[in-house]
Amino acid sequence: MSKFPEGNFTIVNNGTGRCLRVRLGRTQDVSDWKAGTKYLQSVTERPGVELGEPDGSPATAWWFSTIDDSAERRPFNQIVSHAVGEYQNIGNHCVWLDMKLHPTADDRNRAADQFRHKLDDMPAALKEKLAALPPAAFWTQAEEELGAGASLSEKLALWHGYCASVAFPVQNVEEDDEGLEAAQSYIDAAAAEGVHRPEVESGRTSTTRMYGCGASRTEGSTYRWVYDGTYIYGADSKTVPLERTYWTDENGYLVGKSKGGPAQTWTLAPWKPAPPEPDMSAVALTGLFGPLSGLLGIGN
Known part of the structure; x- marks a missing residue:
């Protein structure tokens, strides 16, 4: 109650x-004159x-x-x-x-970060199964950035970051992006294995x-x-x-x-209304500057 x-x-x-x-x-005031009125x-x-x-x-x-x-x-x-x-x-x-009604860029970035962590935490067997989906250009780029000795999980962490940005774009993704279709296929395949995108929650x-x-x-x-x-x-x-x-x-x-x-x-x-401000104008106009004026500090 x-x-x-x-x-x-x-x-x-x-x-x-x-x-x-x-x-x-x-x-x-939006008054207007019409026909002299x-x-x-x-x-x-x-x-x-x-x-x-x-x-x-x-x-x-x-x-x-x-x-x-x-x-x-x-x-x-x-x-x-x-x-x-x-x-x-x-x-x-x-x-x-x-x-x-519309999440902010920070809200989408937060959801993308959550999704990236979910992809990174997939079991090793599932990562190996889905590793066939990223395009060849990605593996070349991953070796250039991480070195040829990088593990599959380290390389896929880069791919997962890209997939998360595709799943929760802050800006429009270019339609001619070569990896866009592959990323969407990867996201769909992960969802089929129970790894789903989180909801975008507003801060x-x-x-x-x-x-x-x-x-x-x-x-x-x-x-x-x-x-x-x-x-x-x-x-x-x-x-x-x-x-x-x-x-x-x-x-x-x-x-x-x-x-x-x-x-x-x-x-x-x-609610207790605030007390009104004292009106000093009446005192000043009457010329009553006797004991009251001393109390109020007038004329000192």
């Missing part, structure tokens, strides 16, 4: 001390989500929406911004999470954003949340894998990751 506080609350990371904040969108119109940019100072400002205030989703007949379970609803005329906005599994509470989720995104007193994570697995939705403060960015990493625990507490 979720343990969200009643009313407005703050969300602070226990490891970094950073607080979940909303960055309000700017409103721009000015038509007033303004456009408000989308708000954003960020991690920063827990200063008690309205930007740090959130509330939990348990309004029922009539389509799915269950609560929305949305973490909604107080400031957007209070200060911007664009409707309520809540925190969304989007799974990354940063997801990103977060602010979006309207009335929008519908699509595959790869969610706005439903659970707080168990320690972790905040996805409340259903209809659109994203729950195990990859745990809120994480990653160097000041709110992302979703698998449970167990650093900066993943959060404290939710009732």
Whole structure:
């Protein structure tokens, strides 16, 4: 059962001390003149989500929406911004999470390195069986680089590196590459023997954003949340894998990751607005520079 506080609350990371904040969108005047009449119109940019100072400002205030989703007949379970609803005329906005659709070059390089190690660790008998697949030009190059006395495993380590780059290309592989077809045949033959390519796993599994509470989720995104007193994570697995939705403060960015990493625990507490700054203008205008002025340090 979720343990969200009643009313407005703050969300602070226990490891970094950073607080979940909303960055309000700017409103721009796009009024226009037509036929001598000015038509007033303004456009408000989308708000954003960020991690920063827990200063008690309205930007740090959130509330939990348990309004029922009539389509799915269950609560929305949305973490909604107080400031957007209070200060911007664009409707309520809540925190969304989007799974990354395209892996980065680092993600592909990591998968290629894992695959190369899997090929290097094949049994000697399997290596000898597959050694007939690399082209003759490769063996010549391997002897030039390693020497004629290099072992089969040492020579194949070079070939495995090439095969891994073919399996997980960071850039497009030239179509006329002589070894490309041979490398693919080698990869397929290894798979037939049970040595399969690993999945490409993203280092940063997801990103977060602010979006309207009335929008519908699509595959790869969610706005439903659970707080168990320690972790905040996805409340259903209809659109994203729950195990990859745990809120994480990653160097000041709110992302979703698998449970167990650093900066993943959060404290939710009732929002206490920061006290207003004292208004000194009224005192100055009245000319009351008696005992009060001494207390405030005015005129010293």
